Amino acid sequence: GQQVMQIPQYQHVxxxxxxxxxxxxxxxxxxxxxxxxxxxxxxxxxxQLVKSGEVKKQKRxxxxxxxxxxxxxxxxxxTQTTDVGTYFCARNQAGTALIFGKxxxxxxxx
Amino acid sequence: GAGVSQTPSNKVTEKGKYVELRCDPISGHxxxxxxxxxxxxxxxxxxxxxxxxxxxxxxxxxxxxFAVRPEGSVSTLKIQRTERGDSAVYLCASxxxxxxxxxNEQFFxxxxxxxxx
Numbered sequence: 001g002q003q004v005m006q007i008p009q010y011q012h013v014x015x016x017x018x019x020x021x022x023x024x025x026x027x028x029x030x031x032x033x034x035x036x037x038x039x040x041x042x043x044x045x046x047x048q049l050v051k052s053g054e055v056k057k058q059k060r061x062x063x064x065x066x067x068x069x070x071x072x073x074x075x076x077x078x079t080q081t082t083d084v085g086t087y088f089c090a091r092n093q094a095g096t097a098l099i100f101g102k103x104x105x106x107x108x109x110x
Numbered sequence: 111g112a113g114v115s116q117t118p119s120n121k122v123t124e125k126g127k128y129v130e131l132r133c134d135p136i137s138g139h140x141x142x143x144x145x146x147x148x149x150x151x152x153x154x155x156x157x158x159x160x161x162x163x164x165x166x167x168x169x170x171x172x173x174x175x176f177a178v179r180p181e182g183s184v185s186t187l188k189i190q191r192t193e194r195g196d197s198a199v200y201l202c203a204s205x206x207x208x209x210x211x212x213x214n215e216q217f218f219x220x221x222x223x224x225x226x227x
């Protein structure tokens with residue numbers, strides 16, 4: 001199946017700066033999920049977006065699903081050291097298995 | 111409640127050997143998934159079970175890989191004649207049955223790190 005492409009691959013920020021990662025697909029997505037994986041840890045579900053143009057917020061995290069349902073973004077406001085990790089977007093394949101992007105690894109210096 | 115558990119946490123084996131990796135999903139979760147993750151990559155889908163049957167095994171790389179879930183709970187991923195390229199973290203995930211809240215969310219276990227020497 002089609003992969004989802006994520007950019008950037010790596011991002012380093014100073015604590016307090018904002019951070020955005022982008023997820024793009026060449027085909028229309030039925031939904032997009034976001035996961036966070038801390039260093040040495042396993043992926044942890046953050047959110048699922050389903051509707052065109054959907055925007056969801058979780059504290060300092062804002063998730064968007066594009067109008068054409070071909071792209072998505074995750075924006076973190078005022079990053080903290082606890083935000084360190086790799087953020088993956090993933091699409092459902094036939095509503096079951098997840099097809100992950102390669103992730104964006106965020107590092108934060110205080 | 112308890113999350114997804116996987117054993118062993120680490121497995122070192124020699125090229126050509128057979129290994130079994132075990133996954134205990136969250137109690138009551140009907141869907142179970144196996145992924146493998148290489149360094150710097152996202153998890154790569156291997157196989158998906160709905161209940162006891164493999165609903166989608168399209169991600170298994172070749173016939174050296176096999177997985178079972180005989181009673182619809184615990185699953186075992188079996189790798190025959192291991193190769194160095196099989197070295198990766200093998201992740202298991204489970205999700206609730208369709209129609210329940212969070213049915214689309216996958217809950218991952220800590221993974222088994224397999225090293226083939």
